[in-house]
Amino acid sequence: MEGELAQLGQYxxxxxxGIGSGAAAIGVGHVAGNFLSGALRNPSAAGGQTAMLFIGIAFAEALGIFSFLVALLLMFAV
Structure with missing residues (x-):
């Protein structure tokens, strides 16, 4: 009984x-959407901000990867 309850807690x-993976996708969407909004307002400055776009996407996606790793550790760690 206790083993089943512990396994239920793990799941x-x-x-x-795993919700963090979905939140990371929302974060990437916000970063890309805000970049596109700014690029449409001022197209001449968009080229200089492309590196910042990729850095923002990388940070948002890293949080999703960390969340995925935590989910795997909770499922398969003893």
Missing amino acids: IGAGLA
């Missing part, structure tokens, strides 16, 4: 940690 925790 619930992994599911909650």
